[in-house]
Amino acid sequence: MGKKKSGEEKVYTTGNKKWLVILGVLVFLVIAVVIILMVIPANTSGMIETLQTTADTSFLKNQDERDKYEDFQNKIKNNSIVKYYSEEMSDIIIISDTLSDVMVYYNDFIAFADQNNVMKDNYKGIDESLKNAQENQKNLNNILTEIARLTETAASYLQNAMIDLRTEYYNWLNNYQQALERLSKCYEGCFKESVTSNLASTTILNTINDYVDVIKDEFKVIVSSDVKSNLSSSNYNYKSHNTVLYFESFVDNYISNKSEIRNYTFDKTIQEKYEKISKFFELYEENNFYEVLASISSSSDGVISKVYSGVNDKEGLYNTVKDFLDCRG
Amino acid sequence: MKRKNLIISLLTAILITSSMVLFACGDIxxxxxxFQAFQSTMQTYKENTNLFSHSTISEINMETDFYLNNFFVKNNDGLNSEDFYQYYILTATGLNFIDKYYVLIENLKGSYNYTTLMNDIDEMNVSYEELKIENLNVANIEDTAENEIYNGYFARYKLYTKEFINKVYQTAIDLGEFLINNVKYTENLATDLQTDEEVKFYIDHQFLLIYNDFRLTLLQSCKGQDLSGNSIYNTSYSYLKFIATEQVKQLKTFTPENMKDVVYVFSAINNQRDIFYKAIDNFSIYDYLNTYEGSIDAYVNVNSNADVYYNQIYNYYCNTNSIILLTHHYIRENIVVSE
Structure with a gap:
């Protein structure tokens, strides 16, 4: 509170000074906290350990787990009423094996990533998603163990077991998809442009994310439509088989065999090819890419009859993808 | 009193800060x-004809003033085994680089901090003095001592050579970084102002960095031992010779446009090298084979990322289209004139 002396200037009292000091301390604390948060590196060791465990023990990688799954698969195949699940069951093996290869790829690199803001924004999310996936995997294993224990082969039992398995598998896939999205952001943002981290690898990893997204969404439809105790196959409309095969082939070509990603830096023509497909994704969105792949392979004369979401120029879309495939060989 | 305390505090702060600045700047x-320290060092080494001779490393046709003498073991069959090419090549390439490019320092104008280089020269010379003694020891008993005695002395000579090579490379790499980062010697590359000398230096520097990868692999991770049962050792040893063979060839002519592509590729390789460094610093191929008997699982029990590091080193050297293979091809196709 100010105190006015006659003819003299107003004197600041202790009260005003106290507020200034408090304000100064608060500003200092805020600056200190911001600096500390910027400087302290992310503690990613837990995430890296989780990723490593995931890469080593992904669903169906363990032989015991695989044996139990194949045992269940045989029961389904041998039952004339529910054998319509056979293709889906085979595709689950393909998806799991393929995603395992992708995780191994990330595992080979993330230990070396820069601990920058991109890593700080994503590593906790990756750890959480992968840990949730590991929980889903435990549940999947419990379901398979129970199926093996009961040795039941009645159609209604097998159908219920399949629905339970698929529901849990969808959750596993969902968690993997969330982890993969963040992992690809880290891959793009935590490495300088190098022989193995460049536009080609970013394009490939983004394409993988979109494949997983599409497959996951199709599983979601099946989860909601395939109802227990209704054995009619008319409720069941599984249509992901071709997409799964394309996904497997894509990962085999670009992830398991990494030679093309490495060549990108050294070979100018391949650089141009990947710049082209990257522009394609910007224009047409990635989910149209795999749809065109599917239509190119199923169409004998290259005529596209599908409607692509948000795309006005179907021919341009087809030609760009065809060009990319021709360059790739 | 309050004002007096304030003035004393300020003066003390200024005094402390000035002292710290002076200390940090130090003797730069x-x-x-x-230049004279480098010149004297190189002259000394060349004049020591016991340790070094002017010769050609036959496997790679590389001429050098720094060919290691008396560098062989005596076998029971009476023949001398001289197959230590990593030692010959790394000694020669490191010292060749220093000998060629220290001269750029002579006429430098402006204020640069030479402390690191001077310290490097001192450490290299300390190691040289030790090496000199070991070389004289083997030279003195070469003709008279029994194989076992001679080979014992040779083992020491080899060990001190390994340490010397490490110091040589520390000096060579610091010299290269000094010229690039401090002197900005390559700042005109890929522009109309680029000179042939800049191009030659840039490419020689890239070769040096590649040789350094081999040094880290063969002398650090393999501890300088012959681990010819291991694919990484075998491949890296072979590639050291392949790539050194390229350096002796004539360079292509580079326009500024060409150099843009060359710089792009080598920048990508150098960025990849950061990953390789981390892997090679944290994985001992020697320990993997000896302590852990070739079991990566056993190594992982001690170092949880051992398999990840191993994969990276393997990717660098041994995979189909490994990075070092692609680098070798790139140099052969784009950097040197083919014979």
Missing amino acids: GTAKDT
Whole structure:
């Protein structure tokens, strides 16, 4: 509170000074906290350990787990009423094996990533998603163990077991998809442009994310439509088989065999090819890419009859993808 | 009283800060002193004809003033085994680089901090003095001692050579970084102002960095031992010779446009090298084979990322289209004139 002396200037009292000091301390604390948060590196060791465990023990990688799954698969195949699940069951093996290869790829690199803001924004999310996936995997294993224990082969039992398995598998896939999205952001943002981290690898990893997204969404439809105790196959409309095969082939070509990603830096023509497909994704969105792949392979004369979401120029879309495939060989 | 305390505090702060600044700047050296230190060192090494001779490393046709003498073991069959090419090549390439490019320091104008280079020269010379003694020891008993005695002395000579090579490379790499980062010697590359000398230096520097990868692999991770049962050792040893063979060839002519592509590729390789460094610093191929008997699981029990590091080193050397293979091809196709 100010105190006015006659003819003299107003004197600041202790009260005003106290507020200034408090304000100064608060500003200092805020600056200190911001600096500390910027400087302290992310503690990613837990995430890296989780990723490593995931890469080593992904669903169906363990032989015991695989044996139990194949045992269940045989029961389904041998039952004339529910054998319509056979293709889906085979595709689950393909998806799991393929995603395992992708995780191994990330595992080979993330230990070396820069601990920058991109890593700080994503590593906790990756750890959480992968840990949730590991929980889903435990549940999947419990379901398979129970199926093996009961040795039941009645159609209604097998159908219920399949629905339970698929529901849990969808959750596993969902968690993997969330982890993969963040992992690809880290891959793009935590490495300088190098022989193995460049536009080609970013394009490939983004394409993988979109494949997983599409497959996951199709599983979601099946989860909601395939109802227990209704054995009619008319409720069941599984249509992901071709997409799964394309996904497997894509990962085999670009992830398991990494030679093309490495060549990108050294070979100018391949650089141009990947710049082209990257522009394609910007224009047409990635989910149209795999749809065109599917239509190119199923169409004998290259005529596209599908409607692509948000795309006005179907021919341009087809030609760009065809060009990319021709360059790739 | 309050004002007096304030003035004393300020003066003390200024005094402390000034002292710290002066201490940090320290004795930064001069171009003349550093040049003379390099010159004297290189002259000394060349004059020591017991340790070094002017010769050609036959496997790679590389001429050098720094060919290691008396560098062989005596076998029971009476023949001398001289197959230590990583030692010959790394000694020669490291010292060749220093010998060629220290001269750029002589006429430098401006203020640069030469402390690191001077320290490097001192450490290299300390190691040289030790190596000199070991070389004389083997030379003195070469004709008279029994194989076992001679080979014992040779083992020491080899060990001190390994340490010397490490110091040589520390000096060579610091010299390269000094010229690039401090002197900005390559700042005109890929522009109309680029000179042939800049191009030659840039490419020689890239070769040096590649040789350094081999040094880290063969001398650090393999501890300088012959681990010819291991694919990484075998491949890296072979590639050291392949790539050194390229350096002796004539360079292509590079326009500024060409150099843009060359710089792009080598920048990508150098960025990849950061990953390789981390892997090679944290994975001992020697320990993997000896302590852990070739079991990566056993190594992982001690170092949880051992398999990840191993994969990276393997990717660098041994995979189909490994990075070192692609680098070798790139150099052969784009950098040197083919014979």
